[in-house]
Amino acid sequence: MNMSKKGKPIDPPKGISTILPEDQKYYRYILKKAEAIFDYYGFERIDAGILESSDVFTRTMTADSDEEKELFSFKTKNSEYLALKYDNQVSVAQAYINNGMNSRPHPVKLFYVSSSFRNIEGRRQTLEMGVETIGDDSEIIDAELIFMAHKLIESMSIGEYSAYVNSMGESSCRPAYIRALKDYFKNKSKKLCSACRDNLKTNPLKILNCQVETCKEVNKEVPQTVDYLCDECHVHFKHTLEYLDEVGVPYILNPILIRGREYHTRTAFDFISDANPELAPVIQGGRHDRLIDTLGGSRTPAAGWTMNLDQIVTALKEKQASVPDGKIKPKIFLIQLGEMAKKKSLILFENFRKAGIEAKSSLGRDSIKSQLRIAHRLGVKFALIFGQKEALDNTMIVREINTGVQETIPVEKIIEEIKKKLKT
Ligand SMILES: [Zn+2]
Ligand SMILES: [Zn+2]
Numbered sequence: 001m002n003m004s005k006k007g008k009p010i011d012p013p014k015g016i017s018t019i020l021p022e023d024q025k026y027y028r029y030i031l032k033k034a035e036a037i038f039d040y041y042g043f044e045r046i047d048a049g050i051l052e053s054s055d056v057f058t059r060t061m062t063a064d065s066d067e068e069k070e071l072f073s074f075k076t077k078n079s080e081y082l083a084l085k086y087d088n089q090v091s092v093a094q095a096y097i098n099n100g101m102n103s104r105p106h107p108v109k110l111f112y113v114s115s116s117f118r119n120i121e122g123r124r125q126t127l128e129m130g131v132e133t134i135g136d137d138s139e140i141i142d143a144e145l146i147f148m149a150h151k152l153i154e155s156m157s158i159g160e161y162s163a164y165v166n167s168m169g170e171s172s173c174r175p176a177y178i179r180a181l182k183d184y185f186k187n188k189s190k191k192l193c194s195a196c197r198d199n200l201k202t203n204p205l206k207i208l209n210c211q212v213e214t215c216k217e218v219n220k221e222v223p224q225t226v227d228y229l230c231d232e233c234h235v236h237f238k239h240t241l242e243y244l245d246e247v248g249v250p251y252i253l254n255p256i257l258i259r260g261r262e263y264h265t266r267t268a269f270d271f272i273s274d275a276n277p278e279l280a281p282v283i284q285g286g287r288h289d290r291l292i293d294t295l296g297g298s299r300t301p302a303a304g305w306t307m308n309l310d311q312i313v314t315a316l317k318e319k320q321a322s323v324p325d326g327k328i329k330p331k332i333f334l335i336q337l338g339e340m341a342k343k344k345s346l347i348l349f350e351n352f353r354k355a356g357i358e359a360k361s362s363l364g365r366d367s368i369k370s371q372l373r374i375a376h377r378l379g380v381k382f383a384l385i386f387g388q389k390e391a392l393d394n395t396m397i398v399r400e401i402n403t404g405v406q407e408t409i410p411v412e413k414i415i416e417e418i419k420k421k422l423k424t
Contacts (some may be wrong), residue, residue, distance in 0.1 A: 015124030026313040027127075029323045031113065033155045034129060037148055043109040043131050048091040050114075054083040056094050060261060060294055062203045070118045084117040089304060090291065092132050097297040106135030113309075123310075130285075130306035137289055137301035139236055142267040143243030149271055149283050149305055150249045157321035158312060160274040161282060163249060166257035167237035168205075169229050170265040170289065177228035178204060184223055191218050206260040224255035233266055240267055263290040267303065273315070282315070283307045331382070331422055333375035334361040337368055338388035345386060348411070355415045357422070375401060382421065384414070 012018075019027065038045075054073040061067040073083040085091050092112055095101075101108050113129045131148065133141050146163055153161050169177060181204040189197055193212040200207065208219055229237065244251055257268050265288060270281035285305025292300040316323060332352065336345040345363055352359040360378055365371050368385070375383045385397040385406075396414055398421070399406045409417050 013124070015120075015122055017123075017125065019127075023313065025323050025325045026316050027309060028326050029316070030129070030156065030309060030312055034111075034152055037152055037155070038111045038131065041109070041144065041148060043111040046092060046095060046110045046112055047114065048085070048088075048095040048112065050085050051082045052085060052091060052094060054081040056295065057083055057086040057090060059296075060087070060090050060263060060291065062206075062261060065203065065206075070120055072117050072119055085114065086116060086118060088112055088114055088116050088128050088130055088306060089132065089288065090295070092130075092304075093134075093288075093291045093295055093297070093302065096134055096300075097292060097295055101134070102298065102300065107141065108132075108134040110134070127309040128306050129309055130304055132302060132304035134292070134302045135300055137287075139239035140243055141303055142240045142287060143247065143249075145285060145303055145305055146240075146244060146251070146269055147247050147249055149269075149285065149307070152307075153271060153282070156312065156316065157319050158315040159319060161271045162274055163244075163251040164254040164257055164270045164272060164281075165241070165244075165251045166225060166254050166268050167229060167233060167240075167266050168225050168258050168264060168268050168286075169233045173228055173230035173233055177223070177225055180223040180228060181205070181207070184221075185218070188218050191215075203260060205258050208256045208258045209260060219256060222256055225258070226255055236266055259286060259288075261288075263288050263294045265289040269305070280308070280311070282311050328358045330358045330360040330378055330380050332357060332359045332418060333371070333378060333380045333383045334359055335368060335371040335375065335383055335385045336361070336363065337366070337386070338391065340388060341386045341391040344391055348386065348414075351415060352418075355419070357415070357418060382418065384418075 054071065057071055058068055071083050071086050073081060075081055091114075092110055096108065109131070111129070111131045113127070115125050115127050117125055131145065133145065146165070150163060168174065182200065185192065185200050185204060185207065189200060191214050192200065192207065193210060193215055196207045196210050196212070196215050207215060208222065210216065210219070226234070226237065241251070254270070257270060259268055264286060266286070268286035269284075271283035272281050273279050283305050285303070287301070287303040289301040290299075291302055292298070334345060334349055334352070336342050342363065345361065349359060349361050349363075360374075360380065362371055362374050372383060380401060383399045383401055385399060390396055394411045395408050396411055397406050397408055398417070
């Protein structure tokens, strides 16, 4: 193996970013809001591995599509073909199959927080959070998922978002719709972009998601899925909308909202910013009753949604939402001076933690001035000074920051005394 040579710093791969400490509060905030809702509705967290057999993802892709190029896949030394998690929804379905979760009481309700990886221009790693309800095809499930998404968005200060809803039918009624689409596009193919012209042969549903202006223009007059639904799909959609009316979730019908994969069925929904409707949906969801059997499991209905966490964080920042930093405010600051005091400081500091007193220290520093400055900045009530002399005498100087009043206290009594002082 080549040892990397020392030299200038190595550039990070394109489209992969780091969440820095100062941004963690946003993710913590979203997760806290979400977990409160997920818990209440009975969703449990699942963490699927970051690597899968490449087959897991290629099986769910449309045949002859170029999606496979987006997969980060590689061959290991043992000739296994593996891929980075391409789609969280697929990984969760795979985990459901692999872990025999079909023997659990249904529906199985799961949520996840994980990155997905796609080798595309722009962002290649996206942190997502999502929910899946597996094993129930009733309309109330679709409505519950949309309702939860609506409530979660509403609970964060990120502005107004609307739910766009559609039904795309399933295997018994979709072929008729695809035929209608092909007919419609047949004499308009010259107006389509080259990718869409290819998709016209293999998967015309994908044309409906094309963002090229000329294609968007052609899509305006396209046949609507609802006109091709079979009776059962029609009733399913009607009931879903009735439930949404009942719980008061506003929605907008989007008759050409479509997911391009064959395992997607019936309800599809997007949550889109009212202020910036050109932005990608912040939540995408719907039903995928054929996902689990596509992956080799027994036929099991499923529905869910995925939220783009990075997009929510951007929105929180733009709205300058007040997000608590979640840090514990320290009450005391431990100042140490000299070798001997430093040595004993680690255990002293730990004793405060065990006693439930929020303390801070800066053990790497040696000057009293710089340590006092930090104590001031943190706004602690007391600085505890532990110097050479105090280390010998086994005492500490307790200094009240505001008044500068000092008092010497034996180390063995310090916890008890500080507790008393903090109470007053
Ligand atoms: Zn196009
Ligand atoms: Zn149908």
